[in-house]
Amino acid sequence: MPDTQVAAAPRPLAAPRASATTSPARLPATARKPRHKLLGGRWRRFVSPLLLVLLWQAASMAGLISPRTLAAPTTVLASTWELIETGELPYHLLVSLGRVLTGFTLGVTTGAALALAAGLSRLGEEVVDAPMQMLRTMPFLALVPLFILWFGIGETPKIALVALGATFPVYLTLFAGIRGTDPKLAEAAKVFGLDRRGLIRHVILPGALPSALVGLRYALGSAWLSLVIAEQINATAGIGFLINDAREFLRTDVIVVGLVVYALLGLGADALVRLVERRALAWRPGLLKA
Amino acid sequence: MDIHAPALATHDALRVRNLTRRFGENTVLDALNLDLAPGSFTALLGRSGSGKTTLLRTLAGLDDAPPDARLDLPRPAAVVFQEPRLLPWKKIWQNVMLGLPGAGARRRAEQALAEVGLGHRQDAWPVTLSGGEAQRAALARALVREPRLLLLDEPFAALDALTRIRMHALVLDLWRHHGPTTLIVTHDVDEAVLLADRVLVLDGGRIAADIPVDLPRPRAHADAGFAALRRRLLAELGVGQEEAA
Numbered sequence: 201m202p203d204t205q206v207a208a209a210p211r212p213l214a215a216p217r218a219s220a221t222t223s224p225a226r227l228p229a230t231a232r233k234p235r236h237k238l239l240g241g242r243w244r245r246f247v248s249p250l251l252l253v254l255l256w257q258a259a260s261m262a263g264l265i266s267p268r269t270l271a272a273p274t275t276v277l278a279s280t281w282e283l284i285e286t287g288e289l290p291y292h293l294l295v296s297l298g299r300v301l302t303g304f305t306l307g308v309t310t311g312a313a314l315a316l317a318a319g320l321s322r323l324g325e326e327v328v329d330a331p332m333q334m335l336r337t338m339p340f341l342a343l344v345p346l347f348i349l350w351f352g353i354g355e356t357p358k359i360a361l362v363a364l365g366a367t368f369p370v371y372l373t374l375f376a377g378i379r380g381t382d383p384k385l386a387e388a389a390k391v392f393g394l395d396r397r398g399l400i401r402h403v404i405l406p407g408a409l410p411s412a413l414v415g416l417r418y419a420l421g422s423a424w425l426s427l428v429i430a431e432q433i434n435a436t437a438g439i440g441f442l443i444n445d446a447r448e449f450l451r452t453d454v455i456v457v458g459l460v461v462y463a464l465l466g467l468g469a470d471a472l473v474r475l476v477e478r479r480a481l482a483w484r485p486g487l488l489k490a
Numbered sequence: 491m492d493i494h495a496p497a498l499a500t501h502d503a504l505r506v507r508n509l510t511r512r513f514g515e516n517t518v519l520d521a522l523n524l525d526l527a528p529g530s531f532t533a534l535l536g537r538s539g540s541g542k543t544t545l546l547r548t549l550a551g552l553d554d555a556p557p558d559a560r561l562d563l564p565r566p567a568a569v570v571f572q573e574p575r576l577l578p579w580k581k582i583w584q585n586v587m588l589g590l591p592g593a594g595a596r597r598r599a600e601q602a603l604a605e606v607g608l609g610h611r612q613d614a615w616p617v618t619l620s621g622g623e624a625q626r627a628a629l630a631r632a633l634v635r636e637p638r639l640l641l642l643d644e645p646f647a648a649l650d651a652l653t654r655i656r657m658h659a660l661v662l663d664l665w666r667h668h669g670p671t672t673l674i675v676t677h678d679v680d681e682a683v684l685l686a687d688r689v690l691v692l693d694g695g696r697i698a699a700d701i702p703v704d705l706p707r708p709r710a711h712a713d714a715g716f717a718a719l720r721r722r723l724l725a726e727l728g729v730g731q732e733e734a735a
């Protein structure tokens with residue numbers, strides 16, 4: 201049933217356009233029109249943020265916003281350049297990236313391993329899933345005091361927090377993806393001679409991938425948030441330290457630089473997962489012509 | 491779970507003795523006996539819920555047979571389901587060669603696709619195929635295994651009438667070419683008479699009617715004898731009276 205529905209979907213959509221032009225009938229109509237809109241919209245979307253920045257600059261120059269409250273955009277730009285030149289920004293950026301990469305890798309590995317254990321075996325489910333479902337209801341950032349007691353105030357609690365933030369989204373989505381395997385597909389694969397290993401490799405895991413990639417995106421967001429919180433714990437390096445240090449000296453310009461860097465890193469990471477998604481899920485109807 | 495039914499014969503005749511299957515109170519197959527000659531083409535008719543799919547699943551080895559049943563089943567067996575059941579994340583040729591061992595698998599898959607007229611679509615993703623194309627890919631996936639037993643469970647029920655006619659011709663072609671013992675489940679009396687040498691009606695958990703079709707091929711609805719056979723089968727299915735009038 202689902203197969204036939206999906207296969208039939210593009211045709212009714214394309215029909216009215218195909219009769220007007222001789223364009224390929226198979227191309228879903230939705231794939232084209234919104235694309236142009238998106239391109240036009242992309243420029244329009246930058247107009248209002250730009251206006252805000254100009255307004256901010258004007259207000260700063262007019263003395264309406266004191267530098268103690270918020271530095272002017274031009275000051276922020278100058279400070280950015282200065283921080284880059286002195287090597288401060290690259291250094292702290294590398295420290296933060298190191299934390300997030302280590303923690304994220306750890307968390308994704310743990311989450312995926314647990315999900316595979318719970319998803320692929322009954323015993324694994326009984327052992328792993330119940331505690332995971334209980335733990336996930338707790339806001340993991342509430343663990344910070346405990347982590348400090350356990351791990352001190354060095355790198356360990358920071359990385360552990362990032363790892364924890366990444367573990368749950370990956371676990372939940374991969375587990376759900378594995379359990380959501382279409383039994384009809386699994387049955388067909390069995391008729392055609394796939395053993396348990398082949399079934400996992402060719403049917404279960406590829407089928408769970410879309411869900412798992414959504415989890416990966418959540419995990420990135422969560423890891424990022426954890427990093428920001430973790431870097432408030434007595435850090436001596438990293439973007440969070442840069443921000444805290446700047447606060448002591450009322451350097452709002454440096455604080456803004458730190459915030460912008462956090463935002464850019466988040467955007468970059470999200471774009472990376474999107475790219476992976478587009479490649480790994482090339483077979484999906486929505487992505488076929490995108 | 492187990493793909494292999496308990497007793498496997500190496501010869502091509504299919505023999506089922508004393509097959510009973512129950513779901514709770516509901517006895518779907520009741521000490522059923524069935525014989526299919528090697529290389530024969532048989533259609534299985536029956537009301538909805540009469541147990542056609544249940545029988546087919548046991549013949550395919552998808553469900554374990556009870557220990558007191560005796561089954562001699564040609565192997566390898568291949569199944570074409572009502573839905574194509576292609577893995578959406580594998581290209582068509584990858585779907586066809588799924589589970590095939592050996593280095594020549596891809597070439598064999600491409601040959602099978604060419605045979606069902608899908609050679610030009612072998613690199614496509616399944617979602618881009620039409621219903622008929624997807625079902626042809628499913629046929630190729632079954633054939634590439636050179637099955638000695640080919641089981642089809644209402645394979646064309648979801649297709650439009652024109653596509654169905656083309657699929658009928660294709661199935662007959664492939665059957666003549668490869669010669670597997672073939673059993674097609676259908677609820678369409680015309681389809682049964684057009685395709686099969688023999689039509690069985692499943693009712694009350696047993697083969698309630700066994701009717702040979704000795705019309706010359708290729709067959710058409712207008713042929714002498716077609717209408718009579720059709721009436722007889724409809725009567726067996728309990729819709730004869732109104733239809734015959």
Ligand SMILES: Nc1ncnc2c1ncn2[C@@H]1O[C@H](COP(=O)(O)OP(=O)(O)O)[C@@H](O)[C@H]1O
Pocket residue numbers: 513516518536537538539540541542543544545
């Ligand atoms: N796994 C199952 N569990 C319980 N009842 C089943 C199951 N499979 C089939 N049945 C029942 O067995 C009967 C025969 O089903 P089926 O073989 O699918 O019929 P058909 O294919 O002839 O339409 C139906 O009443 C159906 O509800």
Ligand SMILES: [Mg+2]
Pocket residue numbers: 542543544
């Ligand atoms: Mg059925």
